[in-house]
Amino acid sequence: MILYGLALAGGAFVLEWLDYKHAVRAWSTEFYVGVVAIFFVALGIWVGNRLTARPSGPAFERNIAAIRSLGISDRECEVLDLLASGAANKVIARRLGISPNTVKTHVARLFEKLEAANRTEAIHKARTLDILP
Incomplete structure (x- = not known):
């Protein structure tokens, strides 16, 4: 002052x-x-x-080791990214060019692999493991 x-x-x-x-x-x-x-x-x-806002730091890098140890596929990572953005299953299906039933299957497998009960918990665990930014 x-x-x-x-x-x-x-x-x-x-x-x-x-x-x-x-x-x-x-x-x-x-x-x-x-x-x-x-x-x-x-x-x-x-x-x-x-x-003026400054960049928050280094760019985000996915934790590849966590992805491999959990057995999450590339397509499941894409689904997880879209889940984190708040997209519904139908929107995810349209963006990825797959059926809504396939999206449901990917989401169910993500819940199993991340040991989550719902989308919010899955996204939180993925962020904790540095799988999502």
Whole structure:
């Protein structure tokens, strides 16, 4: 807080000094306007950097060892990804080009392999094992 106060006081001092130099005609109006414009551009860049969201870290990598140890197939991983996005069985079937009954079979096998009773529990366990982001 003290640092921001000092920065604000310094900025006010610089602006008053520039205004004094402009008043006594030591500098031209164009120079004065240019310095003030540069100040506000720098302030805008600083504020933009402070308010812009940063990447959360390294990209997600699936835990291949967990997938292999549980015996989850590539197609089951695709179904699990779509389950995690909240898609219904019919939507999953359309996106993957398979029948809804096949999706039900994949979901049932995922429940068995993840030892889950429902979709929410399966997604939670998959995230815990780093199978899902």
